[in-house]
Amino acid sequence: MxxxxxxxxxxxxxxxxxxxxxxxxxxxxxxxxxxxxxxxxxxxxxxxxxxxxxxxxxxxxxxxxxxxxxxxxxxxxxxxxxxxxxxxxxxxxxxxxxxxxxxxxxxxxxxxxxxxxxxxxxxxxxxxxxxVGGLNLLETGNSSLQLLWLRGGFPRSFLAETDEMAWRWMEGFQQTFLERDIPALDSRIASQTLNRFWMMMAHYHGQIWNAAMIAQAMGRSPHLVNHYRDILAGTYMLRILQPWHENLSKRQVKSPKIYLRDSGILHYLLGIPSQEALRSHPRYGASWEGFAIEQILSVHGDKEAYFWSTQRGAELDLLLLREGKRWGFEFKCSDAPTTSRSMHIAVEDLKLDHLWIVYPGAEKYSLTDKITAISLEEALLVISVSSIAQ
Ligand SMILES: Nc1ncnc2c1ncn2[C@@H]1O[C@H](COP(=O)(O)OP(=O)(O)OP(=O)(O)O)[C@@H](O)[C@H]1O
Ligand SMILES: [Mg+2]
CATH class of the missing domain: 3.40.50.300 (P-loop containing nucleotide triphosphate hydrolases)
Structure with missing residues (x-):
């Protein structure tokens, strides 16, 4: 066993x-x-x-x-x-x-x-x-970071002996989900249609939900694509991250963002079979962002979690409200992330208590008194002990 x-x-x-x-x-x-x-x-x-x-x-x-x-x-x-x-x-x-x-x-x-x-x-x-979400990094151990990111948190995929075996497990998962689970939930949805929609969601991973645009691409009504979205979210395949907006003199995005919850499924649907392929894929950054968000929310919970974005381009990947404080998170896929104008605007406009730049490296270093670069493991640890100490 x-x-x-x-x-x-x-x-x-x-x-x-x-x-x-x-x-x-x-x-x-x-x-x-x-x-x-x-x-x-x-x-x-x-x-x-x-x-x-x-x-x-x-x-x-x-x-x-x-x-x-x-x-x-x-x-x-x-x-x-x-x-x-x-x-x-x-x-x-x-x-x-x-x-x-x-x-x-x-x-x-x-x-x-x-x-x-x-x-x-x-x-x-x-x-x-x-x-009950997929395995998280605190459960698998930090040495498994790359593997967990590539294969996702389903135990059978994560624990497979090889990447090929994990891939084959995904194939079976996809088939059963579409052919058994979906019809049991809504017999009017053809599995091919939902498969197309699911695939499309993989391509839109990390983007703002726009029902009219997806409806046009699918040749279906906006009402129907909203229904497909709710089905994928209701079966825990898709995360709908709500926008944060407040009384600022700026126009802010008011539609949610969507992410495939499991990075392994994302990679499978995008045809990314290995770590090398992931590193050179155009969706590399979006994949890291979605993976890190899901990991963080597995510890924080789903409530009081938002993204923030203004029409003029300032944005914050994740805003958590915790114990009366506002914690911002940005996800960067570089070896040594630095601050950006958008981060300073987010700190100022949203009055963040702190902004964490979560990146795939190991070292923690502070960039300003309000902005710190941190590893994913450390981000999970500080959230899990409940008060984020600086
Ligand atoms: N903590 C774990 N460590 C290792 N393997 C695990 C763990 N949890 C589950 N698995 C393995 O993952 C597979 C799915 O687990 P399980 O049957 O508990 O999932 P489930 O959520 O009940 O699935 P379903 O919704 O299909 O009933 C099984 O092969 C199980 O042995
Ligand atoms: Mg079960």
Whole structure:
């Protein structure tokens, strides 16, 4: 068996949530490691029961008498592949409200509640959601930086023996996603159409979302391409980064930016099979930016994260609001990044507490009292200890 990469801070986060509320949902892309994490959690409970809705026996039990089956089980009750039976959320509501607390529910799924009607409403206040992303650099270790960037955070791709094997895994992933997961979500979408859209998103990685332009390129309506975008975002393939704007005497961009969340999938779709090919690819810088953003947000969380851009060209790749402070991040793919005019404007206009230039090197050096160049690992560490010390 392949070695298991420890995901201790994610594990601790889930255990804490399970103490706080009667139901926790672990949500994330398929194959990202949800079931594996749930198995680790299960070991920490003296009593548990698992239902996998991909299995006919579990499905049958929960389809005929779900209330009875679920109310009789004790301890940790895991329901895997919950997206196959979203009606269960409604059934869980009274069970979560029981006063005896003889059971806690851990639900696993690969579809965001945003695109499943009724889910967040039916369990509002009773359920906590934890996102399971791909592996991050703190889990794989900094010596794996280049590998993690090239192959992305899906464990099977990251841990493959060779780049070719990782590539073949991607092929299978793409096929199953398009031919099985998407039709299960929306049977009206042809897999070829979504594949084209997905490919297009790889080319637009790191750019401002413009529905009219994509619609024209696809020969579809803006309404439809917005729907495709939401499907890819709701299955954790695409990140939609919201724009920050405030009362400045400048015109600011108000449309979101889009990124493929996993750098391995980005590279696969762009036809970048190796580190050499990545280094000479025109999307090298955009790839680093997307990879670093995703890594940082895996530690910071999805909320209170924005980019900023003005019509006149000043911009900031990532703005995090943390503990009443404003932290700016710029991602540069050079060996020794320096400051730019745009960075000074961002520091001034947005009143940043600090701006970090995250680059693939190792050394930390300060450029001004407000601007510091830093490695990705160090950026993750300072965010994970919660207060960003200078
Ligand atoms: N922490 C880890 N270290 C090493 N390998 C892992 C880790 N987590 C998951 N894997 C491997 O990745 C693959 C997918 O993991 P898993 O089945 O847990 O994902 P999942 O999110 O439940 O996928 P699905 O949505 O398809 O059910 C498995 O082969 C598993 O062994
Ligand atoms: Mg699973």
């Amino acid at each position: 392949q070695q298991l990469i420890e995901r201790s801070s994610l594990l601790q986060r889930v255990l804490l949530r399970l103490k706080e509320s009667p139901a926790v949902a672990l949500l994330g892309a398929r194959q990202v490691g949800k079931t594996t994490l749930a198995q680790e959690i299960e070991k920490r409970f003296p009593k548990s029961k698992r239902f996998d809705l991909e299995r006919p026996s579990s499905r049958a039990a929960l389809e005929s008498t779900p209330e009875l089956v679920l109310s009789q089980a004790e301890g940790l009750i895991i329901v895997d592949e919950i997206q196959r039976m979203p009606s269960l959320f409604e059934i869980l509501r009274p069970l979560c409200d029981r006063s005896d607390q003889k059971s806690t529910f851990l639900l696993l799924g690969n579809v965001s509640p945003d695109i499943v009607k009724g889910v967040s409403e039916s369990l509002a206040g009773r359920i906590q959601f934890v996102h």
